[in-house]
Amino acid sequence: MTAPKKLFIKTYGCQMNVYDSERMAEALGGQGYVETTTPDDADMILLNTCHIREKAAEKVYSELGRLKPLKEVNPDLKIGVAGCVAQAEGEEIMRRQPAVDLVVGPQAYHRLPEMETRVRSGKPALDTDFPEEDKFDHLKSRPKAKRAPAAFLTVQEGCDKFCAFCVVPYTRGAEVSRPAEKVLAEARDLVERGVREVTLLGQNVNAYHGGMSLAELIRALATVDGLERIRYTTSHPNDMDDDLIAAHGEVDKLMPYLHLPVQSGSDRILKRMNRSHTAESYLRLIERIRAARPDIVMSGDFIVGFPEETDADFEATMELVRQVKYGYAYSFKYSARPGTPAAERPEVAPAVADDRLRQLQALITTHQRQIQNSMVGRDVSVLVEKPGRKEGQMLGKSEYLHAVHIDDAKAQVGEIARVRIVDAKTNSLTARHL
Ligand code: SAH
Ligand code: SF4
Ligand code: F3S
Numbered sequence: 001m002t003a004p005k006k007l008f009i010k011t012y013g014c015q016m017n018v019y020d021s022e023r024m025a026e027a028l029g030g031q032g033y034v035e036t037t038t039p040d041d042a043d044m045i046l047l048n049t050c051h052i053r054e055k056a057a058e059k060v061y062s063e064l065g066r067l068k069p070l071k072e073v074n075p076d077l078k079i080g081v082a083g084c085v086a087q088a089e090g091e092e093i094m095r096r097q098p099a100v101d102l103v104v105g106p107q108a109y110h111r112l113p114e115m116e117t118r119v120r121s122g123k124p125a126l127d128t129d130f131p132e133e134d135k136f137d138h139l140k141s142r143p144k145a146k147r148a149p150a151a152f153l154t155v156q157e158g159c160d161k162f163c164a165f166c167v168v169p170y171t172r173g174a175e176v177s178r179p180a181e182k183v184l185a186e187a188r189d190l191v192e193r194g195v196r197e198v199t200l201l202g203q204n205v206n207a208y209h210g211g212m213s214l215a216e217l218i219r220a221l222a223t224v225d226g227l228e229r230i231r232y233t234t235s236h237p238n239d240m241d242d243d244l245i246a247a248h249g250e251v252d253k254l255m256p257y258l259h260l261p262v263q264s265g266s267d268r269i270l271k272r273m274n275r276s277h278t279a280e281s282y283l284r285l286i287e288r289i290r291a292a293r294p295d296i297v298m299s300g301d302f303i304v305g306f307p308e309e310t311d312a313d314f315e316a317t318m319e320l321v322r323q324v325k326y327g328y329a330y331s332f333k334y335s336a337r338p339g340t341p342a343a344e345r346p347e348v349a350p351a352v353a354d355d356r357l358r359q360l361q362a363l364i365t366t367h368q369r370q371i372q373n374s375m376v377g378r379d380v381s382v383l384v385e386k387p388g389r390k391e392g393q394m395l396g397k398s399e400y401l402h403a404v405h406i407d408d409a410k411a412q413v414g415e416i417a418r419v420r421i422v423d424a425k426t427n428s429l430t431a432r433h434l
Helices: 017-027 052-069 085-087 089-095 109-120 182-190 214-221 242-250 267-272 280-290 311-324 350-374
Strands: 005-011 034-035 044-049 078-082 102-104 125-127 149-154 197-201 228-231 257-259 297-304 330-334 379-385 394-398 405-407 418-422 429-433
Touching: 005 017, 017 034, 017 085, 017 109, 017 149, 017 197, 017 257, 034 394, 044 052, 044 085, 052 078, 052 085, 078 085, 078 109, 085 089, 089 280, 089 394, 102 109, 102 418, 109 125, 149 182, 149 311, 182 197, 197 214, 214 228, 242 280, 267 280, 267 311, 297 311, 297 350, 311 394, 330 350, 350 418, 379 405
Parallel strands: 005 034, 005 044, 044 078, 078 102, 102 125, 149 197, 197 228, 257 297, 297 330, 405 429
Antiparallel strands: 379 394, 379 418, 394 405, 418 429
């Protein structure tokens, strides 16, 4: 038997890329590859890339520059670029970095085995099509390999919303939902392999329509024995329908955490962003969600320094944050992306945008800390994911997605432990067994 070839995948960007990287590893498993944790001894390196902001895209080229010398050590090494930079820049990548042998867009991963054969024969391979067929149908999983207790499961991909700043509709294409029966079959398979929590993924996951709505899919998943926790991300405010809100109050397995990006608190800017909701409609929506599930922890995304954002617009964002009080929130400085409508507009001065980002992040951190502190003394359930750095310590996530360190580790990986929170830091909580 020949020794297996080694595959190193580096993943950038969102959770969907994390899921896709697992599927790519499985697809190349059929070509005799096993995964390795370092690029140094790899026969194939894949960068699964993100195009959302300029910095994310530029990182890929600097990483390629660092990896290139490895080809001198191992002449059989092949380097590939996958993901959203691959989709957006295509052949340009091979021109800018000739060490790249393979470029594959996010909808063409099922063609990786053929592409691998092609590059092994010394020819470059490029595929950035949006084929009709379901890429996941062709990605056969390895026989029942054991999985970590929390897994991602992509149910919907692409986006038809065309926010004025965003590349996703171009890099991932139009909104497509996977049929519910395939999602349910994959969930059952994951459970057989040790998974107890799934996070349903989609760029607009609550627009899911794979023969049923997202709320119906969640209710169906809740009947899967052994599956204990369900989450979903990312949602668009306009697709939060009544049934989905009701599910938060009715389905015990649906965890009390919701990522619901709003981007700005200024109606003028929201309009310019083509978001098709207002600050007020977003706040009313959160009221309804909290009425269904009062202890829900909210999270969100913000862009500061969007073209034409004034001090008053930014203050409206700060005010919205004060009203919602997020448990977590991610804020980004606007980055002009080629091909998007907003890229044509006059930009806010970088120093002004930096200053706003600092102010917003400070406010968000204050709230995050308050919410973490408010957990002390409370009893929560933790899905134990792995051993911690300290002797006898285990790490996991609470219902609210808080990272929890359990210090008196009587719990096993995969167990859902009832614990009492005894201490809080900004990014983690410490707990003891009850
Ligand atoms: N589908 C999700 C998010 C996709 S991208 C949604 O609709 O909200 C993740 C986050 O990156 C976005 O929510 C936004 O806050 C940020 N983002 C997207 N494009 C950006 C850009 N050009 N500059 C800065 N941040 C951006
Ligand atoms: Fe991008 Fe807007 Fe679609 Fe989210 S909803 S992926 S921000 S275009
Ligand atoms: Fe980035 Fe593509 Fe995800 S641009 S955020 S990897 S969908």
